[in-house]
Amino acid sequence: MSRFLKSTLICAGAAFAALPVMAQTYGLGRAALPEEVAAWDIDIRPDGAGLPDGSGDVWTGEDLYEAQCAHCHGTFGEGMGSWPVVAGGHGTLTHEHPEKTIGSYWPYLSTVWDYVNRAMPYGMAQSLTPDEVYAITAYLMYLNDLVDDDFELSRENFTDVRLPNEDGFYMDDRVELEWPLFTQEPCMSDCKPEVQVTMRAAVLDVTPDDPIADARRAQARAMAAASGGGDAPASTSDAEPEAKPDEEASAAHSPELIAQGESLYRACRTCHQVGDGARNAVGPMLNGILGRSAGTVDGFRYSPVLTEAGDTGLIWTEETVSEFIADPRGYLPRNRMSYAGMRDADERRALVAYLSTYSE
Amino acid sequence: MSEELTGGAHSGRPSATSRRGFLRGAGLAGAGLVAGTGVARAASPDPLITEVQPWAQFLGDGVDAAPYGKPSRHEAHVIRRNVEWLTADTSSSVNFTPIHELDGIITPNGVCFERHHAGVADIAPQDYRLMINGLVDRELVFTLQDLLRLPRENHVYFLECAANSGMEWRGAQLNGAQFTHGMIHNCMYTGVTLRTLLNEAGVKPEGSWLLAEGADASAMSRSIPMEKALDDCMIAFKMNGEALRPEQGYPVRLIVPGWEGNMWVKWLRRLEVGDAPWHHREETSKYTDLLADGRARRFTWEMHAKSVITNPSPQAPILHGHGPTVITGLAWSGVGKIARVDVSIDGGRNWAQARISGPSFDKSLHRFYFEFDWDGRELLLQSRAIDDAGYVQPTKEALREFRGVSSVYHNNGIQTWHVHSNGEAENVEVS
Structure with a gap:
């Protein structure tokens, strides 16, 4: 737990009572109208706070998902290209390349409902009705093998649902666990017997092309060669020539x-x-x-x-x-x-x- | 590794008999004295001096040639860069501050790295609204004009993405300080504290959490404990003296000093007071730290002490040959100020204290320098930040001992640059 929250919890409510109360306000702003709050206050919490009335079933969700979600997230939630994987990955959290999906990683179903509702479909946010969000959420549960195909999700049964990894999270404990070691007086001399290079980024060769950096490296090599030597890093493959848009523009347009x-x-x-x-x-x-x-x-x-x-x-x-x-x-x-x-x-x-x- | 790097002769401390050490000690940093000790001689007169240059003869641009000034055209390479393979699309992606091209502690607005989740929202100031709702005495709506009538403060803070250096967990991957450490910037913000702003609405006693929400097409949302909100958080409408850049949240963003950048909600439209965290997507699915045992830390808000040598570095090799050499870099801590920075030129075997220059602000970048005479030997450069809470920036191996390699976020381990004898530098890991 962070030092910060710890003090929050220890002080509990007293922390806030102890804050100096600024009795005076500047009287700026105006009262928010109920319609305005309703329009913007769209957030949902794990306890169901904020959920609107409505419901949606797996079958309806499948149609919506196929039409509006699958082109990025894949028909089976597997993710197209680099777009997020939303299903599968069960049991992979300790693997070398864990797959953090709704079913394998996310702690709360409310997060799914809230995020789909506020940010999806990507590029056309906040265009879904509450029933549609319930249906898509139900379908995402189905894709993650959490429910059968006859399942219907609604405001009424929402908080009955538990995601498998709910207990997989705990409060930041870096300060308790790591700081005792990381606050020791550091060594200044003869801290280790010898130093070996164990890994080079150049081997992976995934750094984006940077023409100025390339020119500087070439200059370093040329200067070293001119002065009779100087060790250079082992060579890596040359960058691919940069892709250029088609320059032959249609003559018909300016x-x-x-x-x-x-x-x-x-x-x-x-x-x-x-x-x-x-x-x-x-x-x-x-x-x-x-x-x-x-x-x-x-x-x-x-x-x-x-x-x-x-x-x-x-x-x-x-x-x-x-x-x-x-x-x-x-x-x-x-x-x-x-x-x-x-x-x-x-x-x-x-x-x-x-x-x-x-x-x- | 070559023997000279592990030998004790060059411990990393400036030798007392080096020219620089002597000059500083004697307090006689005069040009005449340097000339007497063997400064280089030109073979022939320099035409840049002996011939009249065009800029010395002909008139240059008048005023208003650039009503909003830009950097010299000779600095056109100083730009943010993207790592295209990281993300599916630039509208939900990140680029990187060219920290290897900058000096001092302030990041110029035009090169502050960008991180968007649904592109840049374009909001006219007259269309801007900020709502405060939830557990408050008065649910309120502010215009930008309203916010400008509240008392303002100025503070310099760094913003670091929690995923800065995140690609390096499994080992050295990207050749450039820009790419390994460039998800950071440091600006002076002008704005209104949340303490002042929330007082207008009146937080109810049970109001212990705050939800901040953006107006962009991702409606970015994060839960913030009320104690932090009332401690040092603010809304800002100016960065480095001018209006926020669109990509930094124009017209209003949230400032959460020392905590991960994702919480600094841009295009801020709403603050809701509640009695529990919301556990939204950016604090569950993302920005949680998966550890080796398959469990994950949540609410890892604080950015712990970290530093990096920006020059030399892979994009900025040493091009001047042997002799006086300046090593410089950045250090920061989300907990407070930087008390000290150490530099090693032999891969962490021996360390010497670097010199911090420039203002030292709480939760701000600090600039450090380390000057020494380079004799052309290979170097394994490292820097180590120590903050005023006594936290010492750990090695990457020490972090991996606690966390494994899958946690993506909060990699503040010590960076190593291998400088070859020709001056080229590359990103490596060492034993």
Whole structure:
């Protein structure tokens, strides 16, 4: 336990009573209206405090999860790419590479409900109804083998649920456990007999490329060579050449328009990759989108409605992409792209101009 | 390791007979005396001196060429850098302060590292609202204008991410102080203490915890014990004299001195007073420290004493050859001030006290220097911070003895840079 909380607990309530009371206020701010508090006070605690009325079952949760969560977290909660793993990992906490999931690590179900409700789906936060959050939470329990497929989670049964690792946590005890050793007078001389290098970061070679650092290292080697020697670190592999965006911009668009589009693309890049090495992520990669049939990027799992649109002749052109981006859900109802729409036609033109610079 | 590093001749203390030691001892640091002891001679006159340079002849930019000034174009490499393989997307990711390019104790605003959980929220000051609710006498809403009418304070504090050096638990991994220790910055904050702010609402006697919540798309939330909140926490709207940068929480962030950076909620929208912690995602699934036995510490808020040599380091090798050499670095403690920093040039076998220069503030970065004559031998550089609570920064091995290698957070072990005889430095671990 930290020194800090220890004193808090020892003093218990007395600590607060002992604080000097500032009787005077400045009278600033205004009273929060009940509607305002209700809108922002969304937090949930392990004791169920804060939970709204509602319920949701595993089956409903599966549909919601497939549509809104699986593209990052994986169909089985296994996590796509580097996105968080949310299921599995049971019994791995003592392994070399522990998998800290809801079922294997998280202490409280309320944390799941609260986090899904406040921050998910990623990029479209606070868009789920309470029933939907109950259903997704129920499905996450199912993915973690905590309930059967006929389970329904509700405000009423919520606090009956216990996660397996609830007792796996304890209060910070660094001060009690470690400080006796770490507050001893340090040794100043002849502290150990000899010193060996036991590991070098260069062996892993995972440091990001830093051109200035590379130039300085080259300078150090050149200077040493010129002065007849000087030991250098054992060599490591050279950095890969830096990936460059496709410079052959479409002649039809001005550099200014493309630059504006690049800036607007920030709204898209959470889900869509474009450029050298672009891969499918939450959304399909967008290289060569113009001229392509809808729903045809290899390896991407589209919503049925998008695949069907491609099958029935929808081709992405500057016009159709623009119409789609203006109102994705209006243009293709029940598609999975969680983007509200870009209303400004000039902005859409700029965005399409930017995308046109990335061919297949 | 080569023998000269383990020999006792070069113990790490500046030798009393070294030129620097002599000059300091004699109090005669005059240029003339140095010239008499063998300063380098130029073979021919330096054209930079003998010829009139363009900047000495022609007019430069006038005022307003850059209404908001930027660093010299020759400093364009001094930037935050990201480790792309760490995270799935930059909107929920981190980059690193270029600590190997900086000096003194203050981090310039433009290179303070970033950590976002759902990107940077863009909030106009007139659209900003702060709510206080829960176990208070009066649930209140403040505008930014309201907050600016409360008494203000100025404090310098470091902010360190709990995961700083987290990639190094299993061993040396990243070649650069920026990447191993760059999730830290140190700024002067201007704002209002939570003591003052919460007094406006009136905390009820049973109000023992505070939930801080952000307005960004992750609605970042953390539980803070009320005693800490009323001790030294504050809300800030200025950093280093100017408005918070957007990526640092503009217009208002929380300051939780000495405690892990994740608690310093940015784009702060709400403070709720309660009687128990909330156990939200960032204090259960994340920011808990998994130990070797499979159990985990929670609420490991304090950042314990730590230091790192910033120069030389892998991105900043020694390029000047033998002779007078300055080693410099940073030290800090979330518990108080730094009382002392020791430096070793032989991998921790022998230590000498470094010199701290610049203001020494509570829970702030301290700048240390260690000057010595480098004769070109290989070095295993280490620094060791000791804070005013008597805590001595431990070795990485000592930390692993207690915690194993899976705890991700709170790695404050001693860092080693292996400086080769050509001046290059690399990140290593030593016995």
